Amino acid sequence: MAQKINPTSFRLGTTQVWDSTLQNYGKPLNVYSTILHKQLQIQKLLPRYFLLNDFLLNYQEWKIRQNKVLLSIYYSPLTYSQKVQSPKFLKFLPKLLKKSILIEPTIRFYLKLQWSLTPNLIIWYSWHLLDKKTAPKKVILNLCKLLKSYLNFTRVSYFKLGLIETKLIGFKIKLSGKIDSSNQMAKSLEQTLGRLSLTSLSGIVEYSNKEIYTKSGTCGVQVWLFYSIK
Known part of the structure; x- marks a missing residue:
């Protein structure tokens, strides 16, 4: 049963907590529904904008x-460089977001x-490789090597009882869909390594999935990261 549901929701309240809690109960938040709807759109826009x-x-x-929005963005260059200057495109983000969420x-x-x-970073990196017309098998090999x-x-993670130290003990990557332009049939590529347990509640599992649209067709990318609690 645990393999049929989202690994994160399976562990909520036991070993993992919510990534974001935006609702302020008992306090007036007049534009909460608007901000929440726009936030979901911006969360999908920002990774593509940075890529x-x-x-x-x-x-x-x-x-x-209280009708105030604080956004912290952590980003990294695609290629390592000792001298990385502040990119100019960041200056346009505050104006763009103000028009979207109606609050500065x-x-x-x-x-x-x-x-x-993070699983999201791995997925967007795979999207970048596929966009550069990298062969699907090479994409899987590059992700496994990384x-x-x-x-x-x-690393330090959030736990139900506070901060804890966790260790990456395994991962699983799955790429499925129309990944070969010469064949109309859908295919699936999968790579695993380390200790993988979707049913155990003693560890932390980070999971993310996304549909990627390429010239060959639609591909689905799924990433599981398995952590043990030290």
Whole structure:
């Protein structure tokens, strides 16, 4: 049964918590529904906007309190460079977001020279490789090579009872759909490594999926990252 549902929702309230809590109960928030709807649109827009400017969006944090929006954006360059200047396209984001959410947001940008491993970052990196007409098998191999370098990597995560230290012990990548232009049949490519358990509640599983539209057709990318609690 655990393999048929979202791994994150399966663990909510036991080992994992919500990524964002925007509702302020008992406090007036007149434009909450509008901001929430626009936030979902912006969350899909920002990664694509950064990719078009040769940057990867690591993750974004939203805080909405009393009709005020605070957005923290963590991003990294696609290729490593010792001298990375502040990109000019960031100056247009506040004006763009103000038109979208009808409130002038406070935006903080954090440039990270090293990637912060998240499922969303892996998915958008695969979208970048497919957009560059990289063969699907090479995409899987590149992603596996990247994730292998992060095995046994430790980090601090949010837990039900507070902050904890976790270690990456395994991953799973699946690319399925129309990935071959010479064949009309859908195919599926999958790679796994390490200890993988979708039914155990003693660890943390990060999961993300996305549909990617290519010239060959529609592809579905799924990423599972398995962490053990130290």
